[in-house]
Amino acid sequence: QKEVEQNSGPLSVPEGAIASLNCTYSDRGSQSFFWYRQYSGKSPELIMSIYSNGDKEDGRFTAQLNKASQYVSLLIRDSQPSDSATYLCAVNIRGRRALTFGSGTRLQVQP
Amino acid sequence: SQTIHQWPATLVQPVGSPLSLECTVEGTSNPNLYWYRQAAGRGLQLLFYSVGIGQISSEVPQNLSASRPQDRQFILSSKKLLLSDSGFYLCAWSGVSNTDTQYFGPGTRLTVL
Numbered sequence A: 001q002k003e004v005e006q007n008s009g010p011l012s013v014p015e016g017a018i019a020s021l022n023c024t025y026s027d028r029g030s031q032s033f034f035w036y037r038q039y040s041g042k043s044p045e046l047i048m049s050i051y052s053n054g055d056k057e058d059g060r061f062t063a064q065l066n067k068a069s070q071y072v073s074l075l076i077r078d079s080q081p082s083d084s085a086t087y088l089c090a091v092n093i094r095g096r097r098a099l100t101f102g103s104g105t106r107l108q109v110q111p
Numbered sequence B: 001s002q003t004i005h006q007w008p009a010t011l012v013q014p015v016g017s018p019l020s021l022e023c024t025v026e027g028t029s030n031p032n033l034y035w036y037r038q039a040a041g042r043g044l045q046l047l048f049y050s051v052g053i054g055q056i057s058s059e060v061p062q063n064l065s066a067s068r069p070q071d072r073q074f075i076l077s078s079k080k081l082l083l084s085d086s087g088f089y090l091c092a093w094s095g096v097s098n099t100d101t102q103y104f105g106p107g108t109r110l111t112v113l
Helices: none
Strands: A011-014 A018-026 A035-037 A045-050 A055-059 A059-067 A071-076 A086-091 A104-108 B003-008 B010-015 B021-028 B032-038 B044-052 B053-057 B062-071 B072-080 B086-092 B109-110
Touching: A011 A018, A018 A035, A018 A086, A018 A104, A018 B062, A035 A059, A035 A071, A045 A055, A045 A059, A045 A071, A059 B044, A086 B032, B003 B044, B003 B086, B010 B021, B021 B032, B021 B086, B044 B062, B053 B062, B072 B086
Parallel strands: A011 A104, B010 B109
Antiparallel strands: A018 A071, A035 A045, A035 A086, A055 A059, A059 A071, A086 A104, B003 B021, B021 B072, B032 B044, B032 B086, B044 B053, B062 B072, B086 B109
C-alpha cells in the first residue's frame, strides 16, 4: 500500500459542477494534511491545510478529513475551466521531516 | 511576505556534465529547506532537506548532493549528470513556527541529453 494514495484520473466534470478529489493515507498517526494545485509545467501551489476531523471551507474549496477512515478529500464547488490542474494530496507522516505526496489527480473541467 | 526564487528556470545539459541549481528564500529566517524532483508524469520525490546552515539530510542515494552555505540559500549539485537526472526540480521552504506547511519555488526544468 502506498503511503499516500490518489486516483490519477483524469476526473472530468462539467463547468459549474462539484469536483470531488479523494486521498487515502496509511499512517494512522498523521496529523497534518494539505492540498496543492499544480498547473501543467508549474510548481505546486498550496490551496488548503486541515488538521482536525470534519470540514474546512475556504471560498469554493472545502477540505474534509476523516482520521478514523484515513482519508482526506477536497471539494471544489462551481468548478471553472481554470480549475483544470493536477491536485496533490500531502500528509505529514510521523517521523518524517518533510511532507509525503500522493501522485496527484488530474482534474479537467469541461466548458 | 516570503518569496522563494530558483534559477535557472530551464537547463539543458549533456550527460556527464556538472550541475548547480540554486534556491534562495526571502522574508524569513531559519527556514527548513527542501529539494524535490518530479519526473514527467510522476509524483514528488524528496531528495534533500536542511534544518540549518551546513545541515543536510539525504533521502535518496544518488549522484546528487546538496549544500546550504547561508541561512536562506540551498544548492543542488552533481559532478556528472545521468540521463535519469532529467526532471522538474523544486525547492521548498517551511517556517520555524509551522514546519509542516511547505511552499514551493517556481522550479527548474532540467533536460539531460
